Amino acid sequence: MNKKHLDIVKNRDGFIAALDQSGGSTPKALAAYGVTEDDYSGEKEMFDKVHQMRTRIITSPAFNSEQIIGAILFEQTMDREIEGKYTGDYLADKGIAPFLKVDKGLADKENGVQLMKPNPELDDTLRRANERHIFGTKMRSVIHEPNKEGIKAVVEQQFDVAKQILAADLMPIIEPEVDIHSADKEKSEEILKQEILNQLNNLSDDQEVMLKLSIPTNANHYKELIDHPKVVRVVALSGGYPLHEANEKLQQNTGLTASFSRALVGDLNVKQSDEEFNKKLQEAVDMIYDASVNKK
Template sequence: MSHTSERFDAQAARITSGKGFIAALDQSGGSTPKALRLYGVEESEYNGDEEMFGEIHKMRARIITAPDFTSEKVLGAILFERTMRGDVDGKPTAAALWEDRGIVPFLKIDKGLEDKANDVQVMKPMPGLEDLLAEAAGHGVFGTKERSVIHAANAEGIEAVVAQQFEVARTVIGAGLVPIIEPEVDIHSDTKSEAEAILHDALAKHLDTLAEGQDVMLKLTIPNQAGLYDDLADHARVLRVVALSGGYSTDEACARLAKNTKMIASFSRALTEGLSKKQSDADFNAALGANIDKIYQAS
């Protein structure tokens, strides 16, 4: 695969052994109005999708260009397609992240979730995936992220989620990128602990089917049993295990994460908690800096 291997190797080294966390800046269509509302932008302030995505891009650009958003504490950033295609400081977003800040760019590639079946939601089909992956590689994106959701301890459902994740992962690897496999376990599930045990075993089984050079990352809900995924973090094919906040408050997510020494954070809502469009740059930067610091400490 013809990615510039020097850049790829530098990014892989950063992800594998760097200190810090991965910022998730990838809310897409469905979750954008909510993300904007939390940021103090009401739906009456924009008309239609174009203006809505324009507002969220401004918010993301403001985060990316903030003084504390540096490689000192932020290892990587997960982008939404439109964010990747946009510019920050007059540069394509991925280049602005890596070249100016040393932050490794990732792209969210899933198209959302199917309806619940067997207590899980697998990913919807992704038409045009190969083209999107080629475009991402052209932008200098290092890896991808794709999310499914597990609602209960249903072995058949969990196997379906993991099998689909690895199928997509192989396509991503074939395009020269590193997939972040994200089978989220619902934090409100009555059988969360049992589901996590089943998920652990399914992931271990599928990881063993990967050949040398077929490296992946895992993005998992912080487990009830601290250290449950430590052996997966040590697996030869796993570059890093990152944690999603899954609806926990920033403080609770950080407290839970701190007990899992081989997981680092990849939080979205926790990163933007308390940020507002109406804030002065000084207030915005102080609030963002405090969030970054809190998540960094827990990682």
């Protein structure tokens, strides 16, 4: 495991940028950026367009290591180049730790949750991630209801995969997202915290993980996880909250930093001049950094 990157994500102030939309979410990400389905033909051109968008973000002076400690990539982004370097190497040269989204999407809803789909190719993906100098990984499940059996299954699956990732000498970000629109979100978060604690307490001495969680209903609900010796860092997803609302909620949680996607890039547009684009991105970076670091 890259010790320099571990030190960055463990100790440096800042947040993690999530640039990992893939598959079915890619057209939505492009549409939000002002690139419609009329602007490309077929999957190859679509992914070319999204790489152009991500390249513009990552090469922007606003995408800086003083405020951004890590970036989560889609698998194709990892295998593509930016200015003649593989994306992970380009980020590392900027002082930003590269992560890779490794899940294959969500299974159908059962027991109030969506587990991750089976991923028999994970070992091969992890091998290639190491070849591309990736530091860590991220995988997402979703919790819709406070179903104890379902939430327990989500957390067990996440930690089982995390151990496979640790065995490949990569840092796992465990992401059991609680749907911000679900009824009884608070109850789901109570069950989730306890299940995560159970798993953390069973990790071996040499195992540490990161967590990516929805911003909790009750401020500082996850403080026990943030302070846990087996947790490198806890970051929060925006979960669909608008940027200002996500930042306001984040700021109420001591030790919780952002890992935003839509809230980070929501004001960017393909038609903006470089000056306007960089200005909008810097404004979002400043606000997210401030909410991550300067708590109420």
